[in-house]
Amino acid sequence: MFAALGDDTRLELVVRLCHSGPQSIVRLTEGANVTRQAISKHLRTLESAGLVSSTREGREQVWEIRPARVAEARHYLDAISVEWDEAVERLRRFVETEGS
Secondary structure, three states, rough: OOOHHHHHHHHHHHHHHHHOOOHHOOOOHOOOOOOOOHHHHHHHHHHHOOOOOEEOOOOOEEEEEEHHHHHHHHHHHHHHHHHHHHHHHHHHHHHHHHHH
């Protein structure tokens, strides 16, 4: 999941889908600095990671975010953030006591 989110283009696609809701590949390509084929490839990578899904609406494929999977990613990041905060605090206390 995090490997899929590690690419700037894919992360931007996730952000756009979170903020704007389901969108067609045409809309997702608008304003992007990459081709439609590249956007399709990025979306398939996100789909493989379980972060997005698509449905057919007529001739268009519409992509949407999978909120449960994004929530799972946030849960992991929150846990890592707490661990880092605790590690920094331990380091701060150590430096303060050693410097005294």
